[in-house]
Amino acid sequence: MGKIILIFFMIFSFINSAKGYQGKSLYDFKFKSINGETIQMEEYKNNVIIVVNVASRCGYTPQYEDLQFVWEKYRENNLIVLGIPTNNFKQEPGTNAEIKNFCETNFGIDFPMTEKIDVIGTNAHPFYKWAKMNYGLGAIPKWNFHKIVIGKDGKIVDTFASFTKPTSKKFINIIEQEIKK
DSSP states (O other), X not given: OHHHHHHHHHHHHHHHHHTOOTTXXXXXXXXXXXXXXXXXXXXXXXXXXXXXXEOSSSTTTTHHHHHHHHHHHHGGGTEEEEEEEOOTTSOOOSOHHHHHHHHHHHHOOOSXXXXXXXXXXXXXXXXXXXXXXXXXXXXXXXXXXXXXXXOTTSSEEEEEOTTSOTTSHHHHHHHHHHHHO
């Protein structure tokens, strides 16, 4: 029985390590900002990056406050928060200008944000397709405020479901570990 468990563990480990990174990192992507400018992710090399899909009319919308707190606390330590507005879950109907105004007025958001894009499905931004291919199902947002943590090497370190607050101990521990690398 012990040999079977060992064989299963070895096979599972091989499969997990075999998915690799397909020759790309976050730094190979670009987004259009909420203001219409291009965000070249290569400009964020050697930073820890939190990519989070956001929405204004979601039960998790108060996490904007936590994201701003994390951004303010750690940005001097090479941490970037990147907000990605999406209406994939039917909770972000606004225009880019309305989203920007909502975030600034209600939460004082000043971390970078992209234009409203798709994060799931066939029209998902190429970053999200890459994340799924390289990290697996955990990288696919199941709802708004799904968080993807990218290490300084441009590769996914971990993902967090919507219910995990950006100020939770588990989330902060991952961020701090990555900043120290």
